[in-house]
Amino acid sequence: MRRPRGSPLPPGVALAGCSFPTAPAPRATTLPGVSVRVVQYRSDIPLRHVQLEVVNGSARTVVVAAASLRGAGWSPAPHWSDDDPAEIRAGTTVDLPAALTTASCEARSPLSSARLRLPDGSTRTVRAEDSHGTLARLHEQACFAQAATxxxxxxxxxxxxxxxxxxxxxxxxxxxxxxxxxxxxxxxxxxxxxxxxxxxxxxxxxxxxxxxxxxxxxxxxxxxxxxxxxxxxxxxxxxxxxxxxxxxxxxxxxxxxxxxxxxxxxxxxxxxxx
Incomplete structure (x- = not known):
């Protein structure tokens, strides 16, 4: 009989001979060798998109069902998702298009990381880069446009x-x-x-x-x-x-x-x- 955690055993019940399931080891919350770079191509400009370029520097294939940025000054965070998950083989990169949302102009936080959701529903946090200052430039433009509107x-x-x-x-x-x-x-x-x-x-x-x-x-x-x-x-x-x-x-x-x-x-x- 299954009992709530922490409830006492009834009198006369011995522990000898009983086996209890071992708690599963916690899943890793990161993906070593995987990172996200933010880029924008000319074709993205009229669509107000950026690309979340998933860089798989690990030795194994990574499958991603959704991706989003964290701490980038946009609300909600720019994200990509698809019913057909993206497969990123070892040593390759894949661009995932993400629409720009509304710029949070009161207090912009710097890009800190990206979150990847795997097909099993679990999430992983990976390093994110904006080496060309793409998000910073777009954020500045969006906040100016908001003020001008x-x-x-x-x-x-x-x-x-x-x-x-x-x-x-x-x-x-x-x-x-x-x-x-x-x-x-x-x-x-x-x-x-x-x-x-x-x-x-x-x-x-x-x-x-x-x-x-x-x-x-x-x-x-x-x-x-x-x-x-x-x-x-x-x-x-x-x-x-x-x-x-x-x-x-x-x-x-x-x-x-x-x-x-x-x-x-x-x-x-x-x-x-x-």
Missing amino acids: STATIVFQGFRPEGRTAEILLDVRGGPDVRRGLVVEQVLPTTLLSPRSGDETWRVDRRLAASGTVRLPAAPTRCDLHAVAEDKVGTVLPVQVRLADGRKGTIDAVAPKALKDRVLAWVVRACGNT
Whole structure:
């Protein structure tokens, strides 16, 4: 008869001849030789993803069902999971895409480690690295964008082809503190779009204290088909702004899928590739 732990034995019951199961040894909470590196590829930028690169420096295969970062300044923590676990053979690395969440801007804690969940449901804590400062940079940008949103958001809203040139329309949509105003200082070119004037950037220097539109005359940056075929960030426009309190930063104005396709088709036509 099974009894609760710690209850006394009834009178007359002897211990002799009784066998008790041995408690299983505790499982290791780490994976020696395994670590996680944070990287971001160009294709991740419009998706707001990073890659959790699991590096298996051990001598055995590791199977991972889920992975997440700890102490990286995002809430909830960026994580990857899949019904089909990732198999990382000894001596190899595997990239696991993780979406960026909401930046915790009040008090950012440094990246400390990563947590890996194995197919049996157990978890392991491993060392995490951000050697290129990717998370720190993204966190700074996200916190600036959060601060700017109370004044306005900037959206890549329209695109008007004009033969070999075009006009880009950025909508500045006022937020609750729009009357404080912000200054759109300049917009940086991309791998696909550049100022029609031939200048290095679109100089705007325009203060907006209400919703409005910023118009950018554009021309193709490059005309080789390889640039179009391999494009990842050509329709992500970096907009440099200054807030009313003097802070400066960059907000990415990302074209939606349908608009991106129009831009790509226009570049091909404008370059005479059709």
